[in-house]
Amino acid sequence: MSTTLPTLDEAMAGFVDCMSQPTVPASDVAPDVAPRIEALGLAENCRQLAEEGYTVVEDVASAEFVARLREVILTKANPYGSLLAHHDPVFAEAALNPKLRAIADFSVGPGSLLSNLAATVRPQNDPSIDIDLHTDQAWVPAPYPEHNLFLTCCWMTDEFTREGGATMVVPRSHRHRRNPSAEEVAAKEGAIAIEGPPGSVAVWDGAVWHGNWPRTLPGERVVLHVSYTRLMMRPMESYPTEIEEELLAAHGDDMAELLGRNDFLGKPAGKSDFVRFYQAVRNSRR
Ligand SMILES: O=C(O)CCC(=O)C(=O)O
Numbered sequence: 001m002s003t004t005l006p007t008l009d010e011a012m013a014g015f016v017d018c019m020s021q022p023t024v025p026a027s028d029v030a031p032d033v034a035p036r037i038e039a040l041g042l043a044e045n046c047r048q049l050a051e052e053g054y055t056v057v058e059d060v061a062s063a064e065f066v067a068r069l070r071e072v073i074l075t076k077a078n079p080y081g082s083l084l085a086h087h088d089p090v091f092a093e094a095a096l097n098p099k100l101r102a103i104a105d106f107s108v109g110p111g112s113l114l115s116n117l118a119a120t121v122r123p124q125n126d127p128s129i130d131i132d133l134h135t136d137q138a139w140v141p142a143p144y145p146e147h148n149l150f151l152t153c154c155w156m157t158d159e160f161t162r163e164g165g166a167t168m169v170v171p172r173s174h175r176h177r178r179n180p181s182a183e184e185v186a187a188k189e190g191a192i193a194i195e196g197p198p199g200s201v202a203v204w205d206g207a208v209w210h211g212n213w214p215r216t217l218p219g220e221r222v223v224l225h226v227s228y229t230r231l232m233m234r235p236m237e238s239y240p241t242e243i244e245e246e247l248l249a250a251h252g253d254d255m256a257e258l259l260g261r262n263d264f265l266g267k268p269a270g271k272s273d274f275v276r277f278y279q280a281v282r283n284s285r286r
Contacts, residue, residue: 003253005262011278018278021285026050026146029106030286036102045203046106053174053208056196060099060155066199069094070157070222073119082118082236084224086243089250091117095226096254100153103203104228107151111283114258115150115235116227122165122212123220130214133170133185135178136227137206142178149233150206155224160202162193165215167202169194174207184209231263231280 006014024030027050029037037043048055061069072088084091094100095114104112122129137150160166170190173180193213194202204210206229215221229235239247239259247255256262263280264273271277 003257003262005275005279008275011275014282015278018282018285021282023147023284024286026148033102033105033110033286036098037106040099040102042099042102042106045103049103049107049203049205052171054169054171054194054202054204054210055103056194056200056202057099057103058196058200060097060199060201061094063199065090065093066155066157069155069224073121073157073222073224082116083239084117084119085114085239085247091224092247092251092255094155094224095258096251097201100201100203100226100228101254103153104151105286107148107203107205108228108230109147109283109286111231111257111263111280112151112228113231113233113235113260114226114237115229115233116152116225116237118225120223120225121220122215122223124215124218127214131211133168133180133188133191133209133211135174135180135207135209136204138179140206144177144207146177147230148174148205148207149230151228152204152206153226153228154202155226156196156198156200156202157222157224158198158219160194160196160200160221161217162195162213163215164217165213165221166193166195167204168192168211168213169204170209173209174205176209177207180209228258231260231283232265234266235260 045055045057069090072090076088136152168191244259264276
């Protein structure tokens with residue numbers, strides 16, 4: 001993640017090379033992303049995400065952070081509510097988490113955008129919020145491209161087990177590159193539970209078939225869902241300008257990138273903002 005924009009001279013100097021650069025293969029870690037992936041101990045997560053379509057990143061944040069996240073979701077977030085970034089700093093901090101941003105750079109390319117920030121609370125035996133198998137990039141025409149377009153990260157604030165209502169996933173189903181059919185949804189063939197201790201984050205590819213298992217245990221499953229999308233996709237959610245400005249003032253350049261301020265798309269200047277045009281092309285080669 002380089003959230004610093006190049007100067008105009010740097011962009012001009014690199015542009016011809018950048019346009020003719022081949023795209024890094026979908027399952028490879030790009031050379032400029034690799035040092036962070038190694039330093040954060042995420043190489044195996046990247047491999048599993050590419051191969052299986054999902055992974056669990058453990059120890060993503062301190063126990064105090066996870067307890068604060070759970071408390072804030074239960075007291076401040078309207079469950080199933082989205083657009084949470086400005087409701088409490090804990091939500092923006094979760095979206096900006098360095099391990100998740102590194103995995104996002106690997107999976108959906110540097111310069112990816114915040115697409116969705118939502119919380120869910122699932123009590124025992126409440127079928128109204130059980131979710132069938134689906135893909136998260138369902139509005140993309142199939143066959144989906146080989147490169148992932150949408151990455152979902154589910155913060156577990158309690159233990160994820162099948163009985164606890166964990167996320168259901170069909171490993172390797174992202175290779176179908178389409179949404180499951182009605183028959184495949186009903187059959188759930190090959191579906192398993194994504195399990196992990198509190199403080200882990202379940203991460204999955206936008207093409208993998210997933211849903212969730214019914215919660216049969218007492219208590220409630222409390223989760224923050226953070227989704228990142230490739231910079232050429234439109235995000236699911238957008239904040240009013242004054243709230244975006246507050247988020248930028250509070251969280252700086254990293255937030256600017258997540259809110260799409262570092263690329264040229266959807267801006268009045270369009271491609272004539274050459275620095276941001278260059279940055280978008282460069283980021284899209286990974
Ligand atoms: O709640 C879950 O475990 C799965 C959530 C889900 O299907 C989604 O975010 O698309």
